[in-house]
Structure formats: C-alpha cells, structure tokens
Amino acid sequence: MLVELPPETKQDFINELSTNHQLYWGTGNEQLAKHIHLKPHFNFMEGVLSTSLGSSVNIAPEVGNSDRHWVDINVSGKLIRIGFDQQRTGAVLPYVALYLVSILAVMAILSSLVLMRKITKPVQALSKAAKIIGSGGVPKPLLETGPKELAETAKAFNKMSVDVQNLLENRTVILGGISHDLRTPLTRMRMALEMLPDNVDNELRNELKDSIANMELIIQEYMQLTQDLENNAVEGVNIHKLLSDIVNKKGQLIKLSGDLSLTTNTHLSALHRVLFNLVENAIRYGNSKPTRISWKFLEKTLNIEVSDQGCWRLAFYLLPFLTTVLFIKENLNN
Secondary structure, eight states: OTTTSOHHHHHHHHHHHHHHHOOEEOOSOOOBOOSOOOSHHHHHHHHHHHHHHTSOOOEEEETTEEEEEEEEEEETTEEEEEEEEGGGTSOOHHHHHHHHHHHHHHHHHHHHHHHHHHHHHHHHHHHHHHHHHHTTOOOOOOOOOSSHHHHHHHHHHHHHHHHHHHHHHHHHHHHHHHHHHHHHHHHHHHHHHHTSOTTSOHHHHHHHHHHHHHHHHHHHHHHHHHHHHHHTOOEEEEHHHHHHHHHHHHTSOEEEEEOTTOEEEEOHHHHHHHHHHHHHHHHHTTTTOOEEEEEEEETTEEEEEEEOOOOGGGHHHHHHHHHHHHHHHHHOOO
C-alpha cells in the first residue's frame, strides 16, 4: 500500500503509522547492530514475517539505541525499513507474573479439591458404615481401593465388620441354646413340685409355683428375644403402651410421665426385657415408695429414666442394669 501511494499522500501514511501504530519509517541510513537475538519472540516474528513474505527477514537493533529494532523488507525491488520499539512487543513482566501466579493458584485449589474429595470420600463411607454397625445393622463392604493407608483401613474395617456379625450370631445361638436347655430342669422341678406330699405348706408350694412360672416366662421372653435379634425384627414401639403393660403386671404404685404418642423403631422384646428388669429392681429396692418412670427424646436419642427412692448403697447392685440402659439409649435412634 505504501509503495502504490502517490508521493503527496505517502508522508501522511507514514505519519499515521508512527502515531497510531508506533511503527517508524526508516531512511536506510540507520546503523544496525549484529543480527543476534536472545529473546524468543524476535525469532518468532522473523519466522512469521519470512513465511508471509516468502523471503528471509531479519530483525536487528539500532546501534546506540538498543530499544529500537528495524525490519528490512523487499517490496517490488525496493527496500523498505520499518522500525518499532522493544516495548511494543515485549511483555510487561509484573502483569505476566501476576497472571501466571493466578493460574497456578487456581490450579492448586482445583487439585486440592480433587485430592481432598479423593481422600474424604472413603473416610465418609467408613464413618457411615461405622454408624450402621453401631446401630446394630450390617453395612456393605467398603471398597479396598485408593491410597495404601485407606485401602488397608477399609480391609481391616471389613474384617472387623464380619467378626462383629459372627460374634452377634454366636451370641444369639448361645442365648437361644441356654434358654432352651433351661426348660428341661424347670420341667423336672414342676413335676417334683406336683409330686410333693399333701402336708407341704401351701404357701411354700404356691411360692415355688410362682417362681417356676416366672422363670419360664423369662425363658420364653429370652427365646423370643433371640428370634427377634436373629431376624432383626425392628418395629415401631409406643413407649407409653409398653411401660403401661409392664406396670400393670407389677401391680405397684408407679407414676408414668412422658409423651403418650411417642414411638421409636427398635427391638420390642429387647427393650421390654431391659425395662422389665429396671422396674422390677426399682420396686424391690424402693422401700415400698412410689417409683417414677419418665421418657423423652433428647438430641434424637430416646431417654428413659426409672427413679426409685431406695437406699443409695443398693446402687452398686443396680450397676449392670444402669449400664444396659445407657447402651439402649445410644441405639434407640429414629
């Protein structure tokens, strides 16, 4: 375009190149330094220009003014020299550094998120499985993959889960076997009681019959408990109705306090056995004073309290039952 312009408008075009594009028209008298470039973008510019023009193009700095570089281009047999300042193409290092740091920061954050998720996902699965075991359930086996430490932890947890299930099954079998075997001596005792002479005290006879009947009832409840545990028979239990049935069997002065409609999902026979023992001990050691039973949900946990007015020295004997209540409280979650 510069070559084809008429002479009267050529200078205006040169001025426009200098003002708007920071490109300078050379006279050809500029003294150029040796063609040595240490910056890669100059080599890139030379390659692009040479490819576009179909001839070799060199870029060289001006002697005495290293900031100004010149490009010699052959157009229609004429040599055209165009100059530009180094800042025209040089990158502004502070901005480039800030840009690179920002990219690195974003990549580091994304990598951290991916790594954290890769680590926390197995840990969350482990926590969820542990809660299932704590509530008496059977979790699915954990994937034994990932980093060595997590894989070994998952493998150990899976083994522990299997051992716990085997232990529970053995407990159920032993409990059922003992309950079943106790029926034989009880039957013998009942037969011996029926064969006692007529001159035996009737009060003693009736007391023995009641004791045998209570033992048979306990054995029957334990066998039912064994069956429920084996079948994992969890059902909705109304706490007020359950306690009312226990209190009516005892026939003692017991005050009930709690939400009449409150229900929870649990093993009915297991909870009945625990509460029956607690109420029985509260009546036995309560000095014939009223017993109070209250229940409520506290932080998604069912809290049942059996209070009597007995001697504090007897608390030592009730410790096993109090421990059982704490265990039940931890596992009665809706």
